[in-house]
Amino acid sequence: MKSLGNRRDNESGAVAMIKQSYSIVLLTLGVLFGVMLAQIGPQLLKTSLANTANVREDTQVAAVTPVESRDYAGSETPIGKKWWPSKWGADDQRGAANLMTAEKVLEAQKLIKTGKVYQLGRVYERDMPTFPMRTFRLTIPAFRAAPRGTNMQVGRDEFFVGEIGQMGTQLDGMGHVGVRLPDGDTWYNGHKSTDIESAYGLKKLGIENAGVFFTRAVLVDVVSYRNVDRLPVGYEISLDELQGALEHQKTTIGAGDVVLLRTGHSKAWIADNDVYNSGQPGIGMEAAQWLVEQNITMMGADNWGIEVDPPPSGRAIEVHQHMITRNGIYFLENLDLEELAADKVYESAFVFAPLRLKGATGSPGNPIAVR
Numbered sequence: 001m002k003s004l005g006n007r008r009d010n011e012s013g014a015v016a017m018i019k020q021s022y023s024i025v026l027l028t029l030g031v032l033f034g035v036m037l038a039q040i041g042p043q044l045l046k047t048s049l050a051n052t053a054n055v056r057e058d059t060q061v062a063a064v065t066p067v068e069s070r071d072y073a074g075s076e077t078p079i080g081k082k083w084w085p086s087k088w089g090a091d092d093q094r095g096a097a098n099l100m101t102a103e104k105v106l107e108a109q110k111l112i113k114t115g116k117v118y119q120l121g122r123v124y125e126r127d128m129p130t131f132p133m134r135t136f137r138l139t140i141p142a143f144r145a146a147p148r149g150t151n152m153q154v155g156r157d158e159f160f161v162g163e164i165g166q167m168g169t170q171l172d173g174m175g176h177v178g179v180r181l182p183d184g185d186t187w188y189n190g191h192k193s194t195d196i197e198s199a200y201g202l203k204k205l206g207i208e209n210a211g212v213f214f215t216r217a218v219l220v221d222v223v224s225y226r227n228v229d230r231l232p233v234g235y236e237i238s239l240d241e242l243q244g245a246l247e248h249q250k251t252t253i254g255a256g257d258v259v260l261l262r263t264g265h266s267k268a269w270i271a272d273n274d275v276y277n278s279g280q281p282g283i284g285m286e287a288a289q290w291l292v293e294q295n296i297t298m299m300g301a302d303n304w305g306i307e308v309d310p311p312p313s314g315r316a317i318e319v320h321q322h323m324i325t326r327n328g329i330y331f332l333e334n335l336d337l338e339e340l341a342a343d344k345v346y347e348s349a350f351v352f353a354p355l356r357l358k359g360a361t362g363s364p365g366n367p368i369a370v371r
Helices: 002-069 095-099 102-109 222-226 241-251 273-279 283-291 318-326 338-342
Strands: 117-119 136-139 159-162 170-171 177-181 185-186 213-221 258-262 297-300 331-332 346-354 360-366 369-370
Touching: 095 331, 102 213, 102 346, 177 283, 213 222, 213 338, 222 241, 222 258, 241 283, 283 318, 318 331
Parallel strands: 213 258, 258 297, 297 331
Antiparallel strands: 117 369, 136 159, 170 331, 170 360, 177 185, 213 346, 346 369
């Protein structure tokens, strides 16, 4: 027993010596670090402050100087002359939705002859192509609540995360695309970001202002007119082709109409998402300007953005700016027009009620055409 006690005493002493040595090592390292910091700290601080000043200076130059010094080639803005106030008034937030009148509804309903309904919206699903960096996630939470009542009722909810108004079949509203000007980002009817934006939705130009669309729709089937399967990515549909297709179909466009453009690009939907997202065939500025002159309320297409991409002019999304920002015309993207085209339904009654998402830039939905 005595031998065992001695051994325990020896082990305790050894542990104490190790702890003491460890403390001395830590103390020595601390002193050395303190000395080094005292020697190089001021220089590091000086360098850091200089770099911070340079970053701030560079940031200020990048954020202000190019915008203020940009040459607009004699125009008031990068997209031409000042576009506000709107023809519907300085306070207007609806844009071309103001063309939705009782007369347009009655005109559209006269086009219904057979009662056949065409769903133009895409199914919202995980495999659909989405714009880079946008998210679509829908899940059913895994809960197992006890049944309720003698009828043993059970249920489920879905949980959704994503840019709800800017994926799949989507309506672009007045607060979706604007123009950067020296005095701030500017949107439809001259509204400024500083006046309309908040972290919890737009204070003005939200999609809830659009209302319901019930009007005449005109399908412009450029694919059939060109006798091809689909137009290639980057192909600009000219005004001559647009008007040629209309003449071939024996249709015209009127005020307050919805124009539905078939490019064939939708054939890559899910089948080849890389191709679908790589660009698109679509209209350019020449066709866009003519469509604005027809006083339409909405432009839809079977691609992700209506206009040709990559843009031959190098000016990104300028058709959006011309039609939405300047003229208040809505864009309806990622449509399925194949059945409508197969039946050669070149004019129909069009019905779409955007979700009343307060402060949202756009809306999902399933627009329909009725023959």
